[in-house]
Structures are given as C-alpha cells and as structure tokens.
Amino acid sequence: MALFLPILLAVFLTFIAANWKTFRLIIKFWSYDKQIPGPPAHPIFGNASIFAGKSTVDITNLFIDMANEVRKTGKNVMRYRLMGKMFVWPLNGETLSKLVESTTELNKGDDYQFLEPWLGGGLLLVGYGEKWRSHRKMLTPTFHFAKLEGYLEVFNCESRIFVECLEKYADDEITVDLFPFIKRCLLDIICETAMGIKVDAQYNHNHPYVHAVEGFNRLSVIFAVNPLLQFYPIFWALGYKKQRDDYLHILKKFSKDVIDERKSSLASGEVEKETSKRKMNFLDILLNSAETNALTAEEIREEVDNFMFAGHxxxxxxxxxxxxxxxxxxxxxxxxxxxxxxxxxxxxxxDVTTEGISKLEYTERVLKESKRIIAPVPSLQRKLREDMILDGCIIPSESNVSIAPLVLHSNPQVFANPEKFDPDRFLPDEIAKRNPYDYVPFSAGLRNCIGQKFSQLNEKVMLIHLMRNYRMEAMRGFYDTLPSFEIIAKPSNGIPVKLIRR
Known part of the structure; x- marks a missing residue:
C-alpha cells in the first residue's frame, strides 16, 4: 500500500507530461468557445459529442447545417473544438480572403499530421519556408502548358481503354458503378504521364494501391473526429495502428517500385534520358534533382506519393x-x-485536342457547376502562426482555419437555391457578381493546387470520350449516393448508372 500512491502519482504525472501540449491548448482555446460562433462546447472535450456515431456522410450534412445556422445570426465565421484542437471555418469568400491572400500563413493544419508517415515533407504537407518554395519552383515545369500538350496522347489512349472496359455493361444493359473504373483509369494515366511507367490498373481490378488509398483516407477521418484516438495507447489498443501500418506498407512499396522501375529504365538505356526540364516528366525531374543532391531518396518518395495521391x-x-x-x-x-x-x-x-477543348463553353460551365454542387476536396486547413481577425473575431494562433468549399459553395447568400444544378451560374456576368473566393475548388492563393490544369485537362478528355460513346442514365436517386467527409468527397454508394450506346 505504501508504494501504491507514489506509483499512481508517477503514472499521473507521466500522463500529464506526455499530453501537456493537449492540456495547454485546451486551456488556451476554452475561452474562445463563446467568442467565436459555433455549437456549445464542453470545457474539456469541446464538440466531440456532435460527431459521435456519425458517418462521414452525416458529417458533411452536419457542417452545412452548422454553417447555415451561423449565417442566420449575421456572422460569417464558425468554430468547433475537439479537445486541444480548434477549427475555424470562414463562411464566405470575403471572410476567407484574409487567409488565402496571406504570404505567411501557409502551414497545413492539425488533421494533416495523420498523413505525415505517408506523405511526409512533400509539397502537399510541407509548411511555410524555403523547402516549400524550392520544391514548388522545382516541380512547376511539370505542369507548364507546353508539357500538358505532351500528355494528351496518354489521356486519349487510356480514355479509350476506359470506354472499352465499359462496353459489356452497355451491351448487356447492366447497372455499372463508374467510380472504380474512373479511379483505375486515372491511376494508369498518372503513372504513365508523371512517372513514365505502365501499371495497367484498368485490367487489374483489385489493384492493392487503390484499396490502400481508400482505407487510409477513411482512417484519417476516424482519427480526426475521435479525440481519444489521438492518445497513442488507445489508437494502438483498438487496432487502428496496425490498419494504418498495413496501408502504409502497400502505399510506400508501390511508390518505391515505381521509382526503382523508372531508375532502372533510365540506367539501362531502355528510356532515353532527357536533358531539358521542359521535356522531363515529374519523376525524372525528381531523379535529376537527386543527382545534384537537391533531394534525398526519401524526399523523392514523398513527392511521388504526394503527386500519386493528389493527382488521381x-x-x-x-x-x-x-x-x-x-x-x-x-x-x-x-x-x-x-x-x-x-x-x-x-x-x-x-483524338481529343487542346484546340478543340479550348472551344468548349457550355461544358466548361457544367464542370464548374459540378464542382460547386459537390466539391472534390471538401475542406483544407491552415494552422495559424499568429492571431488573425476574421469577421470581427480574433482567431488565436495554433488554431486551424479551413478553406472549405463544402460550405462556401453551398452558401445560399451567394448561390441562390444552392441544391439546384445550374451551369449558368458561371456565365461571365454571374461570376462578376461574386467574390472570387466564393468558389475555390482548387483552393486559392500561394498554396493553390499546382496540378489543377493537369487535372482539368485530364478530366475533360475522359469525359469527352465517355460522352461520345454512351448516354448515362441514373439508376438511383440523386441523394442515394452522397459525398463523404474524407480527404476527398468519395461517393458513399458509388456512381450507379446504365450506359446506353450513342
């Protein structure tokens, strides 16, 4: 008995020391629970209870409803807190502008920490500083317009395979979920254009990389909305660490194999080595930087994983x-x-050509409206280095401010009847009425998506091939498949359609 109390005290003090940062931030942010609009918060757990038992689909609707409730009060910023993590969401473009126009508030938010074992210090996660600037500058030539022209051959070739893989469903009039077919096609395109290798995922329907990305994304959200999982012993005891490690093994092995195969092809002379950065693909630029000691092997792997994930x-x-x-x-x-x-x-x-794509007007508006109705990336985060005032509220340093298309694009004060699909919202006169940051599908400011032109061109080529071959008929109601609140807004029940030959 004499030893019990000292042991208990030692365990308690060890726990406090190990989690001192969390307790410090709980104390720091607690006073802001009433200063910034948002749901009532528990002094310790914050708003953890509102996420309890909710699916990622439920969380999407929860945020939209929270935003609309706050807007009714006349405010355009809202917050929620999960123990020692404060999250603040600007609700319109004007309020958001101060964040995205900042040249110093470029650090990624707390939720991205879960991705670090996978994506590490790559361009997607690296914070404010010289490393981010130098990597961005180094990789920019990959997305130069002249370089994109060279990718068209692959876009067209893989899009034809994509259409071919769907033929049997059109012939037999069978419902098909388009989502996995699109995903496999884009993985093949990314690997061939950016990495210079063939993966043939369109013919390998059980590609482990695809499943590992989906699993890791899902796990990241579970971790983010369950504060107790951020205590390592609980995360480990419930089996989540093993799940994460299994996914990481698959993801890292895939990228390592990609890098090794490309290096081998260049070394053997099977692939001619380019000397001009304008002609190099993404991976070759990285490998060339390694030769000059600008990047380590691990930094190359991280950048490959960043681009593979974000690109497909x-x-x-x-x-x-x-x-x-x-x-x-x-x-x-x-x-x-x-x-x-x-x-x-x-x-x-x-073949689809860039000259033809440049003439698309109505289709361009349709693509923009689709990204407004459901933003592919529901929310991004920046972690503040200094206090910031948004909509009259002081937002403390170390809190997370979100660039959240999920709530910006569904703002009824900017987009009347936001549930209605209306491509004419993107006519020039309509665009001129809005703040430029009311619509941010590719983020904005210095940390906007470096690969957005690549993505948009890729998307258009695939859509054109699909539309020239098939008419799509929905086989479930619109709200029978919904966007999930994950890193990407994956459809909860796929994209079930019937394809009718043109």
Missing amino acids: DTTTTSLSWVCWNLAHNPDVQEKVYEEIISIFGDDPNQ
Missing part, C-alpha cells in the same frame, strides 16, 4: 460527380453531348 484521387472524385450530375440532368447531358459533337465530330475514336 481528386480527379477521380471530380469526374465521378460530373457523371452523377449529368445522369440526373439529362437535358444538360444532351447539351454537353451536342457541344462535344459540334467540336470533335461523331467519330468516337477521334
């Missing part, structure tokens, strides 16, 4: 929701088809 997952989600919106708006779908045929002709095998 977000475009998959974006194109999937385009298809779902078109399937539920047949009049819009027909107008898109007519515009495509008027520019590219009715030969379904003809």
